[in-house]
Amino acid sequence: xxxxxxxxxxxxxxxxxxxxxxxxxxxxxxxxxxxxxxxxxxxxxxxxxxxxxxxxxxxxxxxxxxxxxxxxxxxxxxxxxxxxxxxxxxxxxxxxxxxxxxxxxxxxxxxxxxxxxxxxxxxxxxxxxxxxxxxxxxxx
Amino acid sequence: xxxxxxxxxxxxxxxxxxxxxxxxxxxxxxxxxxxxxxxxxxxxxxxxxxxxxxxxxxxxxxxxxxxxxxxxxxxxxxxxxxxxxxxxxxxxxxxxxxxxxxxxxxxxxxxxxxxxxxxxxxxxxxxxxxxxxxxxxxxxxxxxxxxxxxxxxxxxxxxxxxxxxxxxxxxxxx
Numbered sequence: 001x002x003x004x005x006x007x008x009x010x011x012x013x014x015x016x017x018x019x020x021x022x023x024x025x026x027x028x029x030x031x032x033x034x035x036x037x038x039x040x041x042x043x044x045x046x047x048x049x050x051x052x053x054x055x056x057x058x059x060x061x062x063x064x065x066x067x068x069x070x071x072x073x074x075x076x077x078x079x080x081x082x083x084x085x086x087x088x089x090x091x092x093x094x095x096x097x098x099x100x101x102x103x104x105x106x107x108x109x110x111x112x113x114x115x116x117x118x119x120x121x122x123x124x125x126x127x128x129x130x131x132x133x134x135x136x137x138x139x140x
Numbered sequence: 141x142x143x144x145x146x147x148x149x150x151x152x153x154x155x156x157x158x159x160x161x162x163x164x165x166x167x168x169x170x171x172x173x174x175x176x177x178x179x180x181x182x183x184x185x186x187x188x189x190x191x192x193x194x195x196x197x198x199x200x201x202x203x204x205x206x207x208x209x210x211x212x213x214x215x216x217x218x219x220x221x222x223x224x225x226x227x228x229x230x231x232x233x234x235x236x237x238x239x240x241x242x243x244x245x246x247x248x249x250x251x252x253x254x255x256x257x258x259x260x261x262x263x264x265x266x267x268x269x270x271x272x273x274x275x276x277x278x279x280x281x282x283x284x285x286x287x288x289x290x291x292x293x294x295x296x297x298x299x300x301x302x303x304x305x306x307x308x309x310x311x312x313x314x
Contacts (some may be wrong), residue, residue, distance in 0.1 A: 032261070
């Protein structure tokens, strides 16, 4: 996958993002739990589900999140965060465009196996996304 | 952060520029969200309390423990997208929070992780400490703004690891 692609992670809990600081409450900070991997029950590998949304309009980002991801999960979509695929490789992770369930579905893979290691890496990725040009949409 | 000025469907808006909570609501009802709760708790000093004493829990700690219960109830999903936070993890997380509050006044932000762990996070201008609690152990990863890092794990035996104590002391050092 090209480093220039845009990835979107859909968020279903308010605990996955927070105000950056009390001094600047309007800047949203993405928290590590928003990017942390889950163990795939079938393969045993650690992966974080994202969508390749390079060609999407902002409206389509939300429409796919609500109409496909939230519908499949049967939960209310709370927010989405879109960021460059380059940020993933900068923390030595990789994007695997598997297209499973949806043509644009990808997984962030190559997570280290131990919890403290992937915990650290998910924080590095979250911090990088917060610090760079990322789009965050939040349900009011 | 890039700003999109067009209309978004389903009542979504662009952040930043969005306060998660209106200031008036945050002032009059600080416990209405976890965010405001944690911000409020950071300003309090806690008395020594805990199950091993006969003292009642402080109201702030009670609210924090209640927020953990709420987090647990909100994360019972068991699917390909999320594993449930099991009750023994909740028990360990509450135990951690009680013991921590006996020693430190700076309570963390709490969150649920996809594999069912509960996360505690402290983020200051000096650095960031994040802890995961599961059914058996705690895992920690700490970094300073100068990128000095410490990480590790320990079986949860109701003892705060020395690395975590050192990190908290550094993060909130005057």
